[in-house]
Amino acid sequence: MSQVDIEKVKHIHDVDSATSYLFSQIDSSEALKQALNYSKEAHIDQFRKSGEPYVIHPILVASIVSSITDDESMAIAALLHDVVEDTDISTSDVKDLFGEDVANLVDGMTKIDTIRDSELVSSNSNERLIVSALSFRKMLLASTEDVRVLVVKLCDRLHNMLTLDALPEHKQKRIAEETLVVYGPIAHRLGISFLKNLLEDLSFSYLFKEEKHHIDNYLDTNFHAIEMKLDDFKESINKILVKDGFCEDDFEILSRVKHRYSIYLKMQRKGVGIEEVLDLLAVRIITDDPVKCYKILGLIHLHFQPLSSRFKDYIAVPKDNGYQTLHTTVFYETAIFEVQIRTNNMHETAELGVAAHWKYKSGGNNTIKLDWLNNLGYQNESVEDFYDLIKNDLYSEDISVFSPTGEAFTLPRGAVVLDFAYAVHTYVGDHAIGALVNKTKAPLLSELQNGDIVKIDMADEPKTRCSWIDAVKTSKARSNMRHNCNARLRDINSKSSVNIVATAMNLNNSRVEEWFELNQCDKRSTIPIDIEHFREVIHRYILDISQTNRFKSFLSRHRFKLRSYSLSGLEIFSTSSVSDVVFDYCCHPKKGDEIVSFLEKGKAHVHHKMCGSASKYIDEQRPMLFIKWEKLHVYNYNMIVSLHSGVGTLAEFLNYLVKLKIDINLIELGKNKSESTSYCELGFESKEGDINTLRAKIEQKIKVIQIIRTDDAYR
Numbered sequence: 001m002s003q004v005d006i007e008k009v010k011h012i013h014d015v016d017s018a019t020s021y022l023f024s025q026i027d028s029s030e031a032l033k034q035a036l037n038y039s040k041e042a043h044i045d046q047f048r049k050s051g052e053p054y055v056i057h058p059i060l061v062a063s064i065v066s067s068i069t070d071d072e073s074m075a076i077a078a079l080l081h082d083v084v085e086d087t088d089i090s091t092s093d094v095k096d097l098f099g100e101d102v103a104n105l106v107d108g109m110t111k112i113d114t115i116r117d118s119e120l121v122s123s124n125s126n127e128r129l130i131v132s133a134l135s136f137r138k139m140l141l142a143s144t145e146d147v148r149v150l151v152v153k154l155c156d157r158l159h160n161m162l163t164l165d166a167l168p169e170h171k172q173k174r175i176a177e178e179t180l181v182v183y184g185p186i187a188h189r190l191g192i193s194f195l196k197n198l199l200e201d202l203s204f205s206y207l208f209k210e211e212k213h214h215i216d217n218y219l220d221t222n223f224h225a226i227e228m229k230l231d232d233f234k235e236s237i238n239k240i241l242v243k244d245g246f247c248e249d250d251f252e253i254l255s256r257v258k259h260r261y262s263i264y265l266k267m268q269r270k271g272v273g274i275e276e277v278l279d280l281l282a283v284r285i286i287t288d289d290p291v292k293c294y295k296i297l298g299l300i301h302l303h304f305q306p307l308s309s310r311f312k313d314y315i316a317v318p319k320d321n322g323y324q325t326l327h328t329t330v331f332y333e334t335a336i337f338e339v340q341i342r343t344n345n346m347h348e349t350a351e352l353g354v355a356a357h358w359k360y361k362s363g364g365n366n367t368i369k370l371d372w373l374n375n376l377g378y379q380n381e382s383v384e385d386f387y388d389l390i391k392n393d394l395y396s397e398d399i400s401v402f403s404p405t406g407e408a409f410t411l412p413r414g415a416v417v418l419d420f421a422y423a424v425h426t427y428v429g430d431h432a433i434g435a436l437v438n439k440t441k442a443p444l445l446s447e448l449q450n451g452d453i454v455k456i457d458m459a460d461e462p463k464t465r466c467s468w469i470d471a472v473k474t475s476k477a478r479s480n481m482r483h484n485c486n487a488r489l490r491d492i493n494s495k496s497s498v499n500i501v502a503t504a505m506n507l508n509n510s511r512v513e514e515w516f517e518l519n520q521c522d523k524r525s526t527i528p529i530d531i532e533h534f535r536e537v538i539h540r541y542i543l544d545i546s547q548t549n550r551f552k553s554f555l556s557r558h559r560f561k562l563r564s565y566s567l568s569g570l571e572i573f574s575t576s577s578v579s580d581v582v583f584d585y586c587c588h589p590k591k592g593d594e595i596v597s598f599l600e601k602g603k604a605h606v607h608h609k610m611c612g613s614a615s616k617y618i619d620e621q622r623p624m625l626f627i628k629w630e631k632l633h634v635y636n637y638n639m640i641v642s643l644h645s646g647v648g649t650l651a652e653f654l655n656y657l658v659k660l661k662i663d664i665n666l667i668e669l670g671k672n673k674s675e676s677t678s679y680c681e682l683g684f685e686s687k688e689g690d691i692n693t694l695r696a697k698i699e700q701k702i703k704v705i706q707i708i709r710t711d712d713a714y715r
Contacts, residue, residue, distance in 0.1 A: 005067065006198065009060055010162045013052055015040070018059040026066035026075055035076040035098060042083040050166035057159060058082060064155040068192070068355045071148065077105035078152050084110045108149030109156075112140055120178065129174060131582055131603060133181040140182070150186055151355060154195050157183045161202040176206035180261075180585050191322055191353025200261035208264065208586075215260050218274045226281065229335050230255040234283055236332065240303050241296065250292065254284040258338075268587040270467040271488070271610030275443075278307070278467060279329055279338035286347050290315060293341045297326050300339055304330035305414045305447055307471055315346070322349050331416075334446040336471070399450040411448065415473040418444040418465075421456045422477040429480055431458040445471050464488050466610065489594060490525040492609050492618065496596055497527035499624035503599060504538060504575045505560055509621045515541060527626075528596070531573055534626050535562060566630060570606070572597065573626040578604050587611035597627035634663075634685045637694070639707040643680050650680065656701045662686050679705065 012018050019036065026032070039058050046054035062078035065071075076098055083089045084106055091110070095103035119136035121127045144150055157179055164172050180203040187196035205212050219226070234253045241251060258266075258280050266277045274280070285296055293315060300306075310329040318324045325342040342350065401409050401420055409423045417437065421444070422429030434457040435442050445468065448454065466485040469478055502512045516524055519540070527534050538560055565572040568581040569591065580603045587608040589595050594609035598617055604625050607614035618624070643649055650669070657664065666683030688694045695707050 006162070009063065009159065012056065012060060013050075015053055015056055015059070018056045018063070022059050022063045022066065022075075025063045026070060026072070029072065031076060031098065032072060032079075035079045035102075038097065039079045039083065042080075042087045042089055046086065048163070048166065050163065054082075054086075057163075061152070061156045061159050064158055065152055068151065068155070068195075068352055073099075073101045073105060074148050074152055076102045077109065077148075078155065080106050081109040081152060081156060085113055104146060105149055105152065108144060108146060109153060112144075112149070112153055115140060128600075129177045130181055130584065130605075131580070131601075133178050134582060136178075137182045137185070140186075147190065150190065151192070154183055154187050154190075154192065154199070158195060158198060158202075161199060164202070164206065172206045176203040177585075179203045180207065187353075190355075191319075191349065192351070192355060193353070194351050197259045197262075201259050204261040204264060211264055212260055215263055215274055219257060226257060229333075230281060230283065233281075233332050233335075233337055236303075237283065237285065237300070240299055244299055246292075246296075251285055251287045251296070254286065256282050256284070258282065265588055266467075268611045268613070269589070269593070269608045271612070271615075272465065272467050276465060276467055278310075278336050278471065281335060282338040282340065284340045284342070284347075286342060286344055288344055290343055293326055293343060296341050297328065300328060300330060300341075304332050304337075306330050307336070310470065315342075322353065325350060331414075331445070331447045334442050336445055399448065401448050402451070402453045404453060404455045412473050415448050416445045416471065417442060417448060417454060417456070418468065419472050419474045419477045420448060420454050422472075422474065422480055424456065426476075426480050428456055428458065429477060430462040430484065431460075432456050433459045433463065444468075489609060492596070492615070493525040493528045495618050496624055497524040499618060499621055500528055500534070500626055501537060501541070502621070503623040503625065504534075504562065505541060506575075515544070519544075528624075529628070531562075531626060531628075534573065538562070562626075567604070569630050570604075571628050571630045572604050574599070577602055578625065580604070581606060584611075584613070586613045591629060595627060595629075597625040599623040599625050632687065633689060634687060635689050635709060636683070636685055636711040637691075637707060638681070638683050638710050639698070640679055640681050640705040641698075642703040642705055643678050645678065653680075653702055657684070657698075660686070660697055683710070 008021065012021060022036070036059070040055050043053070043055040043058070048054055048057060058079050058081060061081065062075045065078045066075050080094055080098070080102070084091055084094065091103050091107045094106050116136055119132055121129060121132045140150075160175065161179055164175060167175070179199050184196055184200045184203065187193075187199055234255055237253055238248075242248060258277070263274060263277055263280065266272075266279075267274060270276070287293060287296065307329045310327075312327040315324045315326055324346045325340050327338065327340055329336060329338050399411055399413050399415065401411055401415075403409070403424065409420060411419055411423060417435045418429060418432060421432040421435075432444055435444060435446070436455040436457075437446060437448070437452050439453075462484065464484045464487075465481055466488070469481050469485070472478055472481065498509050498512050498516065501507075502509045505512070523533065527537060542560060560575050562573045562575060565574065565578045567578070568583075570581055572578050572581070576599070578599070581597075582603050582605045583589060584605055584607055587610075589606060589608040589611075595606050596609050596614050596618070597604045597606050598614075599605075600623075604627060606627065607617075641653070643653065654664070663685040664682055665685065666681075668681040669678065686694060688697075691707060691709055695704055698704055698707075
């Protein structure tokens with residue numbers, strides 16, 4: 001669905017226009033007409049908060065559904081999705097009139113509303129919604145047998161978001177937060193990217209008005225410059241492809257600016273301003289054959305300098321929702337562009353997800369189950385990079401660049417303005433905010449050419465640019481930028497340490513701060529990342545204060561013992577009870593990211609360390625917890641077993657090992673084979689560290705001749 005269609009849907013306010021729009025999206029049929037009339041009759045005396053006839057809503061939901069799929073049952077279910085809940089009509093009535101398939105979909109939609117009522121905190125409450133919304137999402141996914149129900153619900157939510165202006169502000173925020181926490185991630189996991197982006201951006205505009213205004217203002221101010229850059233880059237690609245033998249009918253080049261909420265998340269995760277978001281500008285090249293995708297990628301990399309570590313091959317290794325595309329990021333003149341390359345089929349899948357391949361014909365299976373939906377986790381919303389691009393400066397030539405006074409600096413080919421700034425002096429690099437290249441204004445990530453004359457503009461305060469480390473070419477620039485980022489992390493850790501200790505000891509932050517200063521606690525910045533140091537600090541504090549009579553009775557009543565909690569792939573250490581982990585929607589930290597955690601009503605709320613919200617909470621001295629990602633220990637084994645000869649014996653044994661979650665990396669068959677038995681040697685990995693326990697489990701199935709831990713020198 002295009003943006004124009006969305007605008008059209010938003011501005012339809014009468015039944016006739018809604019009906020006309022529905023039949024522009026799907027062919028009319030007797031069943032559809034009957035469902036439309038039935039819905040009109042059922043909602044005849046009902047009106048929305050805006051004063052419009054209520055039936056406009058189900059008609060437009062059916063229109064949005066029909067823009068995704070031609071499944072008539074889904075369109076009819078969309079028309080009827082509120083009749084069971086809002087009128088006297090029952091599911092059995094729907095079944096009698098429209099068949100079992102439609103009735104099951106309507107019943108699924110009704111169930112979602114029932115679960116929502118029971119799981120979500122009251123809209124009159126001031127309590128934050130995120131905890132109950134996460135619970136609602138789990139319940140919703142666990143109870144949904146037909147994934148089509150979720151898709152209709154997403155379309156229902158989209159239309160609600162488009163008409164949210166009619167509600168009071170507190171309800172707008174409530175519904176927007178629910179949309180961001182529940183429905184956005186589901187659309188992402190279903191692979192329906194256009195729905196995901198729309199739901200996120202609409203929610204963003206209600207939840208973070210100031211931040212959205214800032215982003216909109218930047219994009220509006222720079223609109224013409226952005227459009228010119230995109231058009232220029234597209235034209236350059238077009239010429240390269242045609243010159244190399246592609247016909248203009250073989251490919252299509254689309255361009256876009258990253259969607260608003262995505263830009264905001266990048267800014268939060270990296271702790272940067274919008275001008276530092278690397279993949280703000282993007283082009284998408286669509287062709288008709290996967291092999292052509294790789295050929296186009298090769299031509300892009302041959303003609304434009306790629307950024308190391310930003311190449312992703314989702315064609316060879318698709319995402320779990322079926323998404324396939326080649327991603328790369330390249331320099332072009334004074335800008336950085338993300339380039340996506342995919343086939344037409346891949347494009348349809350990327351936009352519509354599972355809906356792109358549904359076949360609901362007579363005799364077909366009407367129920368699609370997606371097991372991976374049950375594993376929906378907040379910290380795993382996007383799949384991490386699969387491959388790192390080989391460093392592109394291995395055989396690069398040098399270039400000479402000059403200061404305005406004529407001093408020459410030698411830099412590797414592909415170096416950018418910021419590399420030059422650091423080559424001049426560390427202070428210049430740290431304070432650089434812009435440049436003139438050959439007397440023309442240029443961004444700091446502009447690629448330099450041999451003979452360029454560069455003048456650096458500096459700010460009064462140093463700039464921390466953690467997201468640019470991979471964009472520079474020289475080790476001096478990288479090491480200094482990394483040093484600045486580490487310094488920023490140490491500052492965050494130092495502030496966090498006071499909050500963490502104060503929370504654990506149930507003390508005022510000022511008292512902990514005073515104790516740190518008196519005891520010259522110079523390693524305080526390691527407290528949030530070193531559990532042993534954290535324990536030691538608590539122990540020393542208890543010893544100090546127990547020496548005064550004032551605290552003896554206090555200590556006899558309180559035990560400051562750190563308990564360990566393992567939740568959602570995280571390890572938490574706390575003196576108070578922690579029941580759950582919540583990943584906040586303002587930054588979506590991913591596994592391995594630097595994180596902090598705030599204690600709120602017995603739950604650990606997790607943020608990225610660079611998140612602006614986290615920084616504000618730290619300064620507000622909110623209660624904090626020690627938190628870290630759990631390390632999964634894997635042990636290496638070598639084993640020899642005796643196999644009885646027979647068809648399928650080995651396959652049966654290997655299947656048993658899979659059930660024990662054993663990962664085999666070496667297998668050798670036929671050792672000392674006799675008529676009745678043969679020996680099989682295996683090398684494998686297991687999370688079980690106790691060799692005797694593991695042997696006992698394996699011997700329930702087969703005779704083990706020998707098993708040793710190859711990563712244990714004493715075994």
